[in-house]
Amino acid sequence: MTESLPAIRLLVGTAWRVDRRLTLAVAAEPVGNAVGLLAGLWLALVTTGVLTRDTTQIIVGVAGLVLGAGLSWQLDLSSSQWRMTLSEKVGHAFDVEIARITASLPGLEHHERGDYQDKLELLRRGQGQLGSSMTTLAVAFKAVCGGLTVFLLLVVVHPLTLGLVALALPAVWIARLQQRWRAVAEDRSATAGRLARHLRAKAHDRDAGMEIRVFGLAGEIQRRASRAWTEHRRVLELTERRIALTGLGQQVLYVLGVVGAVGFVLVRALRGESPPGDVVLVIYLSQQVQTAVSWPIQSMHGLGRTLRTAGRFLWLRDHAALAVPRPGGLPAPARLHTGIVFDRVSFRYPGSDNWVLRDVSLTIPAGTVIAIVGDNGTGKTTLVKLLTRMYEPTSGRVLIDGADLAELDVVAWRERLSAAFQDFARLEFTVQHSVGAGRLSRLDDQAAVLEALDRAGGRDVLSHLSAGTATQLGVRWDGADLSTGQWQKLALGRTMMRTEPLVVFFDEPTASLDASTEHALFDRYATAARAGAARGLVTILVSHRFSTVGSADLIVVLDGQRVAEYGTHDELMRTGGRYAELYTMQARSYQ
Structure with a gap:
């Protein structure tokens, strides 16, 4: 009782x-x-x-x-x-x-x-x-x-x-x-x-x-x-x-x-x-x-x-x-000075005995565009999940300008992030709200949404919609039915709604787009990222298409739950290791 x-x-x-x-x-x-x-x-x-x-x-x-x-x-x-x-x-x-x-x-x-x-x-x-x-x-x-x-x-x-x-x-x-x-x-x-x-x-x-x-x-x-x-x-x-x-x-x-x-x-x-x-x-x-x-x-x-x-x-x-994570004693930084450090980080999913990451140490300098590549299951997306605090490391620490990420207020930290994922959400609202949801304070700001779509290369989606940003999405609501690629462009627009983030993640965000469109978008994102270098903006690209990551400042190759290679595109190609092997293999497939 x-x-x-x-x-x-x-x-x-x-x-x-x-x-x-x-x-x-x-x-x-x-x-x-x-x-x-x-x-x-x-x-x-x-x-x-x-x-x-x-x-x-x-x-x-x-x-x-x-x-x-x-x-x-x-x-x-x-x-x-x-x-x-x-x-x-x-x-x-x-x-x-x-x-x-x-x-x-x-x-x-x-x-x-x-x-x-x-x-x-x-x-x-x-x-x-x-x-x-x-x-x-x-x-x-x-x-x-x-x-x-x-x-x-x-x-x-x-x-x-x-x-x-x-x-x-x-x-x-x-x-x-x-x-x-x-x-x-x-x-x-x-x-x-x-x-x-x-x-x-x-x-x-x-x-x-x-x-x-x-x-x-x-x-x-x-x-x-x-x-x-x-x-x-x-x-x-x-x-x-x-x-x-x-x-x-x-x-x-x-x-x-x-x-x-x-x-x-x-x-x-x-x-x-x-x-x-x-x-x-x-x-x-x-x-x-x-x-x-x-x-x-x-x-x-x-x-x-x-x-x-x-x-x-x-x-x-x-x-x-x-x-709920313990209350962070530290506020999220307004800008990054030194960058992000993975300090001997290991991780395995709850209930699993298999390590996804094992003793990973990695430095991402502030103001850097970094690409993470590797075969399926090597832990690329897991790094993103740890940085967004969807999970906590099983062991080790993630440091933000020297402060333990676990000590930062999680809500405040996420407000300083923006992200586009391969498994994006199809928000069946109006186009205005589906894109504007990326920044709730400007949810009804049409100019901000149009600007975000321009930055994401998704303005062309509106040309197929009679009511423009006021178009209802989703056939179950008698709305417009978009292709997977069009949905993905709206998701990218949602990512661009936050104009001054500290970290932006692009985790296979263009998997439904053709290679040339993806390459153009990544070049655009890299250019925009360098414009934000003054505040220490870190842009993280995760992709299976090696041809799209050459514009990154640094490339991290994951293999066997660890960082196998780390450097610029030219450095890794000269080394002739795993990155050079995979890059060459993919390049031949496009010839």
């Missing part, structure tokens, strides 16, 4: 924050249920009054029936709308908060962790329960209040009739056991369920659609998704069968108890030891006791699922809080 209190505080606190009036209204619903359950008492009074010709009892009984039924009915009718409206508001509040938390995690480490993905999958699957959490809490409280009302009425009939409760009590222990079984089954089935969801999504993914059709992968994806879903459901279904069998045994025991209780009160009434109305009351209660015991248990099952989901939300919130 102690572990559930934070989850309950979260659910009630969120509902109270979004709408206090509706929260109070939903919380009052159990009153109507308790009033409705007193109908058995009023029926008993009417029955006794009729048989004993007691007018007072008849009047009290009838009045109680009418008023109680009316109040109960009105509360039940109104509460349906209250619950629905509050559920929508609470659900929206949690959706927004989950999106905010996941988007604001400072790095990308969580994407590499299976345990994080499993818990996030369970949170996504139960996310709807958070919206209806106040309804679940109200129903659980309503069930408990109803159960207490029934138990008090049993005492009124005769204390021995509480034996029905004793016979039903094992259901409480059974319910807890069943909850544990379900929780274990949910955890065990999470990975398979996540895989099935991923495969189903891949089947609908437009970007994967061509390969699926060219290689005939539809059947294979469907088979794998079916196997994963079957494995996911098998664990859950076996658990549900086990739960059903234990529930059946408890129900049989309860029915036998009901027969004994009704017979006991009937004998007492025939002997004149209790009023005749008690027979009616115990018959009424014999139908309600089962509900009074089973309904709280069932509602606790639902509440347990909701609290588990709320617990996963709290885990996500705590995880995000722990993932």
Whole structure:
């Protein structure tokens, strides 16, 4: 119970924050249920009054029936709308908060962790329960209040009739056991369920659609998704069968108890030891006791699922809080004086034993255009991820003008960066906002967006769009559908929105453009980079096309998780090492 209190505080606190009036209204619903359950008492009074010709009892009984039924009915009718409206508001509040938390995690480490993905999958699957959490809490409280009302009425009939409760009590222990079984089954089935969801999504993914059709992968994806879903459901279904069998045994025991209780009160009434109305009351209660015991248990099952989901939300919130880098004691520099140093940096991704970088030492002088080249998997993009603090080094340090990057405020540091990536985001806004998002303070500044597109060589994209920068993008919004190359030019424009960064990354940003266009763009970027040398601007180019990096001041060749070569294009060509070999090989392919 102690572990559930934070989850309950979260659910009630969120509902109270979004709408206090509706929260109070939903919380009052159990009153109507308790009033409705007193109908058995009023029926008993009417029955006794009729048989004993007691007018007072008849009047009290009838009045109680009418008023109680009316109040109960009105509360039940109104509460349906209250619950629905509050559920929508609470659900929206949690959706927004989950999106905010996941988007604001400072790095990308969580994407590499299976345990994080499993818990996030369970949170996504139960996310709807958070919206209806106040309804679940109200129903659980309503069930408990109803159960207490029934138990008090049993005492009124005769204390021995509480034996029905004793016979039903094992259901409480059974319910807890069943909850544990379900929780274990949910955890065990999470990975398979996540895989099935991923495969189903891949089947609908437009970007994967061509390969699926060219290689005939539809059947294979469907088979794998079916196997994963079957494995996911098998664990859950076996658990549900086990739960059903234990529930059946408890129900049989309860029915036998009901027969004994009704017979006991009937004998007492025939002997004149209790009023005749008690027979009616115990018959009424014999139908309600089962509900009074089973309904709280069932509602606790639902509440347990909701609290588990709320617990996963709290885990996500705590995880995000722990993932926030320690507050940097140093502000991000306004300009670079000496440059960037990788000091014996090693790195491997979370959960992996394979080193991506191993004991890398590298100096990037301020005001330099540097190109990073190497085969796939040599760690080129990883260097960029470390410099943007998407990950922290496993060992070693990255120094910015002599200060440890880990000591700088991460938000302030990223505000001094700009980047273009091969896996760029397709922001389906208007062109103005898709490009302007690179600098939120000038999001609606059309002149800044046009200038950024000019610098990125992407102004020609507008010639195909009738509404210019006001054009909505994305066919799902009845907007324009761009080619991959056009999307990439908009992403490059977004990079150019920041006019005075300290470090600019171009990580395979022109993979969808032809070689000559890429070469022209890189030459333009190199020229612009040298114009920013006065503030120490560092431009980092990552490319597989060696012909485009010759204009860089320095070239770093990565091989075997280490820096294999370092120097200018002419120096590396004279050395005749790995760079010269790869450059010559690519040059021949263009002849």
